[in-house]
Amino acid sequence: MHTLSNAPLRTVVWSTGGVGSIAIDAIARRPDLELAGVWVHSPEKVGRDAGELAGGEPLGVTATDDADALIALQPDCVVYAASGPDRDGGAVPDYLRLLAAGINVVSTSSTSLVYPPAYYSPDWRDQLQEAATSGLASFYASGIFPGFGSDQLALLLTTQSKKIDVITVTEIALNDHYPVADVMMDGMGFGRPLDFEPMLKTPGFIEMAWKAPIHLIADGLGVEVTEVRGTLDRRVTHRDIEVAFGTIPAGTCGAVRTRAAGVVNGREAVVVEHIIRMARDVGPDWPTSEFDATYRVDVSGDPDIHCAMNLGAAEGHGAGRAAMAATAMRVVNAVPYVVAAPAGLLSSLDMPNTLPRYAFE
Structure with missing residues (x-):
């Protein structure tokens, strides 16, 4: 925990992908935050101006792949936005070094840490807690889903509930x-045939991926989840689809639906569904949206509650940036609150509403 002062909080952004670039621009616009450094993975980005890497004007901050140099700057906080198939395997060692050095961390990379008590690796969690405690630093992971759409929005809506039978949170996204x-x-x-076995199909993977928001909701509502059940469904595209990472050929997977259900008192009571399409016309029998990203909360109980939050402009105008912006701002807006928080691993249950500062500037 750091004592708040009038000085801007010195902030490092870790990685300059879609989320990291939005974070760089957001930090540069805020008088209460100062962009102190930027870490990059690609050698061709080393030495380039962070503002240009983020698609904007030069900011006078040079990107580096030297983690030790960034740690030596002793920033107040790191916005960690690196991505990859083995996110935690690469990220946790970085978190440990940063926290032990007394540097607060907010992350969009490790979605399983949105609720640390349910983290799939108790050993890593204990190491992170020890590093945070010894370094007097805090760690907070969030985003949009997992994140706001799968926990805080749902819990806010349940403040209207007398009785809850089932609460279902759903993301419907064009990715x-x-x-x-x-x-x-x-x-x-x-882009793979349906007989291909992706990581999602690994036994227990879906349960592990959505365990954290399910347990966070349950903890917030004061109930115990005794089991998480996961299912996977896929749909093929009947035409080639051009996407950011290449071409999805006709006859291969163009939409994915996962479902994880937390069992409370013997019934499926806290459900997380995730529907991702590469084009709007794939899987038309599934729930659809004209927006690039829709987050639904459906509460069956007394009263029944149905809420849909849409991000971006309708029908092809958002280009997915809205969801990435929301993801980035969930942690950028949290920086002052995390810096001021007690040392340790935090979830949204431990935080006030991370209201944006200088959003009207």
């Missing part, structure tokens, strides 16, 4: 903008 081919193809199976 043709996402450029990381190994995540989309090997991880999720897009």
Whole structure:
């Protein structure tokens, strides 16, 4: 925990992909935050101006792949936005170094850490907690789904509930903008025939992927989840689809639907559904949206509650940027709150509403 002062919080952005680039631009616009450094993975990005890497004007901050140099800057916080198929395997060692050095971390990379008590690796969680405690630093992971759409929005709506039978949170997304081919193809199976077994089909993977938001909701509502059940469904595209990571050929997977259900008192009571398409006309029998990203909360109980939150402009105008912007801002807006928080691993249950500062500037 750091004492708040009038000085801008010195912030490092870790990676300059879609989310990282939005974070760089957002930090540069805010008087309460100062862009102190930027980490990049690709050698061709080393030495380039961070603002130009983010698609904007030069900011006078040079990107580097030297983690030690960034740690030596002793920033107040790192916005960690690196991505890849083995996100935590690469990220957790970085988190440990940063936290032990007394540097707060907000991350969009490790979605399983949106609720640390349910983290799939208790050993890593304990190491992170120890590093945070010893370094007097805090760690917070969020985003849009998992993140706001799968936890805080749902819990906010349940403040109207007298009785809850089932609460279902759903993301319906058009992800043709996402450029990381190994995540989309090997991880999720897009562009592969249906007999291909993506990482999603690994036994227990879906349960592990959505365990954190399910347990977060349950904890917020004061109930215990005794089991998580996962299912996977896929649909083929009947035409070639051009997407950010290449071409999805006709006859291969063009839409993926996962469902994870948390069992409470013997029934499926907390459900997370995730529907991703590469084009709007794939899987027309599934729930659809004219928006690039729609987040639904459906509460069956007394009263029944149905809420849809849409991001971006309708029908092809958002290009997926809205969801990435929301993901980035969930952690950028949280920076002052995380810096001020007690040391340790945090979830949204531990945080106030991370209201944006200087959003009207």
